[in-house]
Amino acid sequence: MEVINAIGRRKSAVARIYVKEGKGKIVINDRELANYFPLEQLQYIVLQPLNVAEVADKYDITVNLQGGGIKGQAEALRLAIARALVMMKPESKVVLKTNRMLTRDPREVERKKPGQPGARRRFQFSKR
Numbered sequence: 266m267e268v269i270n271a272i273g274r275r276k277s278a279v280a281r282i283y284v285k286e287g288k289g290k291i292v293i294n295d296r297e298l299a300n301y302f303p304l305e306q307l308q309y310i311v312l313q314p315l316n317v318a319e320v321a322d323k324y325d326i327t328v329n330l331q332g333g334g335i336k337g338q339a340e341a342l343r344l345a346i347a348r349a350l351v352m353m354k355p356e357s358k359v360v361l362k363t364n365r366m367l368t369r370d371p372r373e374v375e376r377k378k379p380g381q382p383g384a385r386r387r388f389q390f391s392k393r
Contacts, residue, residue: 269352273345275370278333280341284349287325289315293342294330301330307339314347314366318357344369 273280291298291311302308315321326346330338347366351358361367375384382388 269349271345271349271352273341273343273348273369275341275344276333276337276373278337278341279331280338280345281329282342282345282349283327284324284346284353286323289322289324291326291328293328302335302339304335307335310339311342311346313343313364314350314361317360317364317366318350318354320350320354320357324353340370 267285269284271282271284273282293301298308298311302311312321315324326349328342328345330342332338333341343366347361351361351367358367377384
């Protein structure tokens with residue numbers, strides 16, 4: 266089997282992954298999954314598409330992650346893994362789509378406006 270690559274994005278995080286047959290090893294920026302994402306909640310987010318498609322120990326995944334925070338990176342990686350699984354096993358698309366793992370979350374941070382301390386926050390009004 267050849268190497269499949271896919272991309273996933275969330276906020277400002279970008280995950281580029283390379284998937285090949287193996288024993289379920291996930292390497293992120295030359296570090297193990299448990300080392301890169303120490304929180305179990307983030308590990309669960311990353312492994313969700315593999316568990317839903319029931320292929321958790323069949324593929325080795327190499328990941329390049331850039332930008333964003335740890336939550337955005339985990340969700341970008343989840344999208345990339347789901348897209349790669351659909352390329353390899355088209356029959357898993359129905360299951361992944363019903364669990365909303367193939368939809369890119371379009372929400373981005375709203376920019377700060379001039380004359381305000383934040384995107385929508387205003388400076389405190391003083392009558393006198």
